[in-house]
Amino acid sequence: MNIKITLPDQSVREFPKGSSPMDVAKSISEGLARNVLAAKVDGEIQDLNRPLEQDAQVTLLTWNDADGKNTMWHSSAHLMAEALEFYYPTVKFWVGPPVENGFYYDVDFGGIAFSADDLKKIEDKMAELAKQGNPYVRKEMSKADAIQYFTERNDPYKLDLLSNLEDGKITFYTQGNFTDLCRGPHIPNTSHIKAIKLTNVAGAYWKNDSNNPMLTRIYGITFPKKSELEAYLTMVEEAKKRDHRKIGKEMEIFTFDDDVGPGLPLWLPNGGVLIEELERLAKKTEAVAGYKRVRTPHLAKESMYLTSGHLPYYADSMYPPMEFEGEKYYLKAMNCPHHHKIFKEMNLSYRDLPLRLAEYGTCYRYEQSGELFGLMRVRQLQMNDAHIYCTKEQFADEFNAVNDMYLKYFRIFGIEKYVMRFSTHEPSKLGQKYVDNAALWLETEDMVRNVLIESKIPYVEVADEGAFYGPKIDVQVWSAIGREFTLATNQVDFAVPARFGLTFRNAKNEMETPICIHRAPLGTHERFIGFLIEHYAGNFPLWLAPEQIAILPISDKFNGYAKKVLQVLINSDLRGLVDDRDEKIGKKIRDAEMKKIPYMLIIGEKEEQENSVSVRQHGKGDQGSLLVQEFVDKMQAEIKALLSV
RNA sequence: GCCGAUGUAGCUCAGUUGGUCAGAGCUACUGAUUUGUAAUCAGUAGGUCGGGGGUUCGAAUCCCUCCAUCGGCUCCA
Numbered sequence: 001m002n003i004k005i006t007l008p009d010q011s012v013r014e015f016p017k018g019s020s021p022m023d024v025a026k027s028i029s030e031g032l033a034r035n036v037l038a039a040k041v042d043g044e045i046q047d048l049n050r051p052l053e054q055d056a057q058v059t060l061l062t063w064n065d066a067d068g069k070n071t072m073w074h075s076s077a078h079l080m081a082e083a084l085e086f087y088y089p090t091v092k093f094w095v096g097p098p099v100e101n102g103f104y105y106d107v108d109f110g111g112i113a114f115s116a117d118d119l120k121k122i123e124d125k126m127a128e129l130a131k132q133g134n135p136y137v138r139k140e141m142s143k144a145d146a147i148q149y150f151t152e153r154n155d156p157y158k159l160d161l162l163s164n165l166e167d168g169k170i171t172f173y174t175q176g177n178f179t180d181l182c183r184g185p186h187i188p189n190t191s192h193i194k195a196i197k198l199t200n201v202a203g204a205y206w207k208n209d210s211n212n213p214m215l216t217r218i219y220g221i222t223f224p225k226k227s228e229l230e231a232y233l234t235m236v237e238e239a240k241k242r243d244h245r246k247i248g249k250e251m252e253i254f255t256f257d258d259d260v261g262p263g264l265p266l267w268l269p270n271g272g273v274l275i276e277e278l279e280r281l282a283k284k285t286e287a288v289a290g291y292k293r294v295r296t297p298h299l300a301k302e303s304m305y306l307t308s309g310h311l312p313y314y315a316d317s318m319y320p321p322m323e324f325e326g327e328k329y330y331l332k333a334m335n336c337p338h339h340h341k342i343f344k345e346m347n348l349s350y351r352d353l354p355l356r357l358a359e360y361g362t363c364y365r366y367e368q369s370g371e372l373f374g375l376m377r378v379r380q381l382q383m384n385d386a387h388i389y390c391t392k393e394q395f396a397d398e399f400n401a402v403n404d405m406y407l408k409y410f411r412i413f414g415i416e417k418y419v420m421r422f423s424t425h426e427p428s429k430l431g432q433k434y435v436d437n438a439a440l441w442l443e444t445e446d447m448v449r450n451v452l453i454e455s456k457i458p459y460v461e462v463a464d465e466g467a468f469y470g471p472k473i474d475v476q477v478w479s480a481i482g483r484e485f486t487l488a489t490n491q492v493d494f495a496v497p498a499r500f501g502l503t504f505r506n507a508k509n510e511m512e513t514p515i516c517i518h519r520a521p522l523g524t525h526e527r528f529i530g531f532l533i534e535h536y537a538g539n540f541p542l543w544l545a546p547e548q549i550a551i552l553p554i555s556d557k558f559n560g561y562a563k564k565v566l567q568v569l570i571n572s573d574l575r576g577l578v579d580d581r582d583e584k585i586g587k588k589i590r591d592a593e594m595k596k597i598p599y600m601l602i603i604g605e606k607e608e609q610e611n612s613v614s615v616r617q618h619g620k621g622d623q624g625s626l627l628v629q630e631f632v633d634k635m636q637a638e639i640k641a642l643l644s645v
Numbered sequence: 646g647c648c649g650a651u652g653u654a655g656c657u658c659a660g661u662u663g664g665u666c667a668g669a670g671c672u673a674c675u676g677a678u679u680u681g682u683a684a685u686c687a688g689u690a691g692g693u694c695g696g697g698g699g700u701u702c703g704a705a706u707c708c709c710u711c712c713a714u715c716g717g718c719u720c721c722a
Binding site for chain 1: 646647648649650656677678679680681682683684685695696712713714715716717718719720721722
């Protein structure tokens with residue numbers, strides 16, 4: 001009896017019942033049969049040797065498919081476990097899944113020391129085992145037998161996994177001398193794993209819960225070809241060169257100092273320019289969008305954070321209070337309560353709404369020491385913050401306007417890859433993690449979801465990630481080196497305005513509580529500049545570049561003319577410098593190129609006589625000569641073009 | 646906060662088993678050179694080897710501890 005197998009191109013082939021996906025692969029080509037790693041059968045990923053019992057849609061997965069990669073990496077985790085067990089027979093294993101770049105396995109070494117130095121021998125053993133080409137053999141087992149198996153082996157981790165599994169669905173996989181409880185699927189045999197790199201060893205809490213003991217997590221990555229591993233390692237090296245911490249130091253943008261304290265960045269003059277330019281852009285954009293600017297103190301009394309409700313939720317991550325005059329004062333970790341106080345003071349009617357209060361507010365958050373990370377996670381941050389107070393009827397328009405502002409910024413900065421994460425609440429945590437008002441949560445989440453759908457904004461919805469006062473949207477972006485950032489945030493607050501007793505007079509002369517939108521399209525200066533450094537690899541667009549133009553006299557005879565040119569630039573709102581060191585022009589050019597200065601003006605006798613400059617562009621070389629005024633016009637036109645998109 | 650690693654001039658790094666091991670290049674400064682599109686030459690200066698304790702005749706090197714950073718975990722209003 002035959003079954004009909006439909007392939008991705010919609011072609012249909014017949015096979016005897018009980019044929020395997022591998023048989024399908026063989027029928028297509030020998031090469032495919034050699035390279036295929038797993039199969040997707042009616043949407044489910046399976047081993048290649050599982051018999052097909054009925055008509056099915058079959059996609060054969062290779063290294064070029066994400067699912068194929070993941071299958072191989074999952075199998076690689078098993079291979080690593082086999083190698084670990086060879087050297088450390090007493091270790092116990094938790095789980096070993098594939099991840100974005102490779103795989104890991106969580107291991108309990110039971111007190112045996114294991115460090116990065118030990119990775120090499122595991123790697124070598126893996127390579128040796130991989131060459132044996134051992135098949136991954138699937139075996140079904142009853143729950144009772146599985147429990148007995150792991151009880152005999154005294155393995156609390158696998159017993160814990162078993163406790164959540166249903167009888168009749170329990171499978172084991174064996175390759176070589178290693179057997180593991182595993183749902184699969186796996187690649188046919190270990191010989192597909194041709195290049196192996198164990199990248200990292202780190203601690204990881206069991207079940208990702210910080211109350212649990214810590215296991216040793218070993219990360220690795222494998223490839224079907226040695227050349228792909230080499231390419232991957234090269235890419236990692238390239239990524240390191242773009243790291244904002246490295247470029248930030250080289251370009252003198254920011255620094256940290258032990259005496260100032262961890263997570264407290266010092267902005268050097270070049271960083272100061274970046275901040276000034278970003279703020280100029282934000283303030284202009286917000287002014288056009290009808291925002292009003294306010295300024296508020298860096299600290300406030302405990303009572304305000306009790307009113308806002310932040311303190312019970314976030315006391316651990318706020319700096320401890322200062323106590324004086326019998327009062328506790330906290331450094332602010334957020335600007336909203338201060339802004340709420342301003343709203344309250346303003347005594348508004350519906351005619352005054354929406355009210356949009358903006359501030360580049362400086363906040364302090366006591367992030368755990370292990371979380372600090374360059375400019376990305378710091379303890380002092382300055383937010384592109386604003387709070388929009390509006391009526392329910394105005395909500396959709398306001399929310400949309402905020403999203404439009406995001407998109408405008410994305411265009412200016414050339415951010416093409418982004419995802420909006422829509423975070424909602426978890427009903428069982430009302431009253432703990434979330435303010436206890438089920439109806440309002442659902443109503444507000446619907447409002448946000450509807451806006452997202454109606455305006456066709458791509459988003460993913462994640463449960464149990466909301467702020468305590470309402471649902472939120474986080475904008476995830478990726479820097480050029482693949483690092484993921486939560487850049488912007490857009491949050492709905494239906495709870496805190498009421499806690500502050502914020503009201504406006506509506507058209508019926510009744511008092512009504514406004515909805516508040518918290519939004520920060522440019523996130524914080526710290527994280528945004530960190531992102532931009534990696535995004536541009538330090539090659540900032542002209543308008544943003546800390547030094548825009550380096551004037552390089554051929555010899556000190558032309559320093560006078562160079563300084564005159566500089567004055568013209570400064571008077572035209574351009575930033576420049578004169579390199580009047582006693583160096584040859586080649587050296588000056590090299591240094592300016594290394595500093596990633598967008599334009600260099602080489603000047604000598606000819607230029608001085610003509611009142612011109614010889615223009616060189618960073619990374620592009622000689623661009624010919626222009627009169628000084630022509631060059632200024634060109635710069636101003638370029639900046640205007642970059643900002644008006 | 647937890648697990649692991651790292652910490653030598655402003656920067657990037659050498660310093661083998663504890664004994665002229667406190668070094669190099671770049672930067673800076675001084676002098677010579679007066680230069681045409683990615684490194685001119687020479688000289689000078691610069692470090693309690695992250696801080697503190699300990700072992701030793703002797704510690705950058707071994708041990709303890711604290712701090713910071715890095716890779717993860719947890720967390721992120």
